[in-house]
Amino acid sequence: MxxxxxxxxxxxxxxxPPSRRAARVLLPLLLLIVVIxxxxxxxxxxxxxxxxxxxxxxxxxxxxxxYSGLCRQTQPLARGASPAKVCxxxxxxxxxxxxxxxxxxxxxxxxxxxxESVESSLRP
Numbered sequence: 001m002x003x004x005x006x007x008x009x010x011x012x013x014x015x016x017p018p019s020r021r022a023a024r025v026l027l028p029l030l031l032l033i034v035v036i037x038x039x040x041x042x043x044x045x046x047x048x049x050x051x052x053x054x055x056x057x058x059x060x061x062x063x064x065x066x067y068s069g070l071c072r073q074t075q076p077l078a079r080g081a082s083p084a085k086v087c088x089x090x091x092x093x094x095x096x097x098x099x100x101x102x103x104x105x106x107x108x109x110x111x112x113x114x115x116e117s118v119e120s121s122l123r124p
Contacts, residue, residue, distance in 0.1 A: 060087035061116040062094060064109055070116060071104035083120040091115045 056077040061070050075086055093099035094113040 056120055056122050058083040058086045059119045059121070060090055061119075062091065062104065062113050063116050064094075064113045066109050066112065067104060067107060071107070073103050077120060083118050087115055087118045 057074050058077045059072055059074045061072050063070055073090055075090070077083060077086060090103055091113055093101050094103055094107075094109075095111055097110045099110070
């Protein structure tokens, strides 16, 4: 009976070992993931980021005979929004018993509010 000597390698010498093949596939994939993650965390428009850090605000002052002193509420002013409209919306809520937003130290007074002043400013 003749015995056949065992071969030293089950794959041919022209193919790469499995670890090198995995590295050829995984390295570009890993590089792609890093590039995508970096792109997502990089601001796309530095000028827009600067505008966001200096956004406008509106301060509305309200009075009510049942509330002690003036109630002042400051809200961010959305781009294109009117300061008067922001204050009018808050006033509408203050005079509506169905409104669940809290203004003026979470007061439960929901009638007889009056808008006294509207001030807008640019926040640093």
